[in-house]
Amino acid sequence: MNKTYEVKPVPIPKFSKLIDLAEGKRLYQSRGCGDCHEVDGRGKTFIQDPAIGILSGSNLTAGKGGVLTDRSDEELAIAIRHGVGKNGKPLIFMPSTDFQGMTNEDVGKLISYLRSTPSIDKSQGEVKPGPLGRFLFLMGEIPVFVSAEIINHETIHLTNITPSVSIEYGKYVASTCSGCHGFSLKGGPIQGAPPEWPPAQDISKNGLTKYTEANFVQTIRTGKRPDGSEMKFPMPWKSLGQLTDTELKALWLYLQTIE
Missing domain, CATH: 1.10.760 (Cytochrome Bc1 Complex; Chain D, domain 2)
Structure with missing residues (x-):
């Protein structure tokens, strides 16, 4: 959990058209981002268990306590797809294994949507892995505790993918x-x-x-x-x-x- 990960940033496309921002919003909703970061992106505590730990999603707005003001789109993409924060430290319980294959285009639309949302002032909730959570992580039962450890950070991401019934x-x-x-x-x-x-x-x-x-x-x-x-x-x-x-x-x- 204290390990530092090196991830090379890749250019992330920016979007401003309403149709693209609407798709970014749909991605946010359909991929379950609101389960940990709340519907409006303000973040919330989603697990509060003395054994597993206290786990809270970040404020994904530009408000006070939010992460958008001091993160580039490329840094946000690394957080989403690699589970690695700005300082190279792993994001605890960030399910980046779900998103590691997301295309540059989809990540760009998701981030562009987040930047278009209202700013909300809310400080970061507590993130404190508990003793059972740490033990289960060491036993390989909760790899998502440090998803950065099991993700291939050399992966070359697809630019886009054409939706089809395939x-x-x-x-x-x-x-x-x-x-x-x-x-x-x-x-x-x-x-x-x-x-x-x-x-x-x-x-x-x-x-x-x-x-x-x-x-x-x-x-x-x-x-x-x-x-x-x-x-x-x-x-x-x-x-x-x-x-x-x-x-x-x-x-x-x-x-x-x-x-």
């Missing part, structure tokens, strides 16, 4: 799911979650045998499974409901390839 694009979208469903997407206990949280579902082909493409999309949109049961917290179906039809159909296609 396995390739579905894999790109599925990276967002790995934080809870695991890198194999076969579910199990959620990293760093309190004991009362239910395990994540298996969303590989074997775990989705009761679904078709149509009711898979409908489930994400409505939060109701084909049998009528409701998906409960912490499944962020309201955020994922912001995914486009193309994204959801491509995601379904990709998940069907995971035996």
